[in-house]
Amino acid sequence: MKSFLRKILFFLGIIGVFPLLIPFILTTEQKIIKADVERWQDCLGWEQRPIIIQLLALLKEAKEFRNLYYLRLFKGNFLGRFWMYLLKTIYRKCPxxxxxxxxxxxxxxxxxxxxxxxxxxxxxxxxxxxxxxxxxxxxxxxxxxxxxxxxxxxxxxxxxxxxxxxxxxxxxxxxxxxxxxxxxxxxxxxxxxxxxxxxxxxxxx
Missing domain, CATH: 2.160.10.10 (Hexapeptide repeat proteins)
Structure with a gap:
């Protein structure tokens, strides 16, 4: 029961950063972002999850990762950068x-x-x-x-x-x-x- 509740709370938590998937879907830098996610998952010892779920978890829990994510988007195409600039005003970088x-x-x-x-x-x-x-x-x-x-x-x-x-x-x-x-x-x-x-x-x- 506790495990089930933890999972529910986890998914409720990452819903709050769900808009940050928009630039990921649009960017040309998906490959390198996925490599970053896999590396952080390994270094943090997190359980294996689908890459999108793990990306959202990192964007919520690890603000340093958010800075790296914005750098990747900045290096990509215009659409990814455009949405990144919009969302940065709401989802702040690690200061x-x-x-x-x-x-x-x-x-x-x-x-x-x-x-x-x-x-x-x-x-x-x-x-x-x-x-x-x-x-x-x-x-x-x-x-x-x-x-x-x-x-x-x-x-x-x-x-x-x-x-x-x-x-x-x-x-x-x-x-x-x-x-x-x-x-x-x-x-x-x-x-x-x-x-x-x-x-x-x-x-x-």
Whole structure:
């Protein structure tokens, strides 16, 4: 009985965000939005549901996801953008998570606790960003370019015209101002490598 009531309450809850399906139906960016939904479902450990139901659940429960959803719509066709602009006035973005509209973000970006987080960078697929992270410009020379499967943990800073390769973890509160090669873990201020290709090291960037 409790399980049945929970399901009823769940479906009643997502009805409130049902209009947000309109731009999804109209946009050319459905494929990448679906990839985002699948990634968030996996990272959050949610039960398997039809993609539309899961999208509505994320739009209701995870406001950081809503910011990413609006970015995807912005990158798509006019009809999707038009409805996105209309609905943004009712369904507000997460106010403490900033994702610049000029960013090129691969599928599957997951934001865990996006409080006070800023992303102004181009990123690959299946990246993970935590709270109080700053990724962006140091000056006019450019912004970070980030590869696939990169995890940037709480309080970290990734600043300037630098490249982070694939399969990198940036430790909590690290400050990265130089290029980082593939398959590394970096920590510290300024950041240095403590693991490369699964082997413990201590190397400057």
């Amino acid at each position: 403490y998570f900033f994702l610049d509209s000029s960013c090129n973000i691969g599928p599957g970006l997951f934001i865990q606790h996006g409080f006070s987080t800023i992303i102004m960078a181009d990123m690959g697929a299946n990246c993970w960003v935590n709270q109080q992270v700053t990724i962006g410009y140091k000056d006019k020379t450019g912004r970070p370019q980030i590869g696939d499967n990169v995890r940037i943990t709480a309080g970290a800073k990734v600043i300037g015209n630098i490249c982070l390769g694939n399969n990198i973890t940036v430790g909590a509160n690290a400050v990265v101002i130089k290029n980082v090669p593939d398959n590394c873990v970096v920590v510290g201020v300024p950041a240095y490598i403590i693991k490369r290709d699964g082997v413990k090291v201590k190397e400057e960037l």
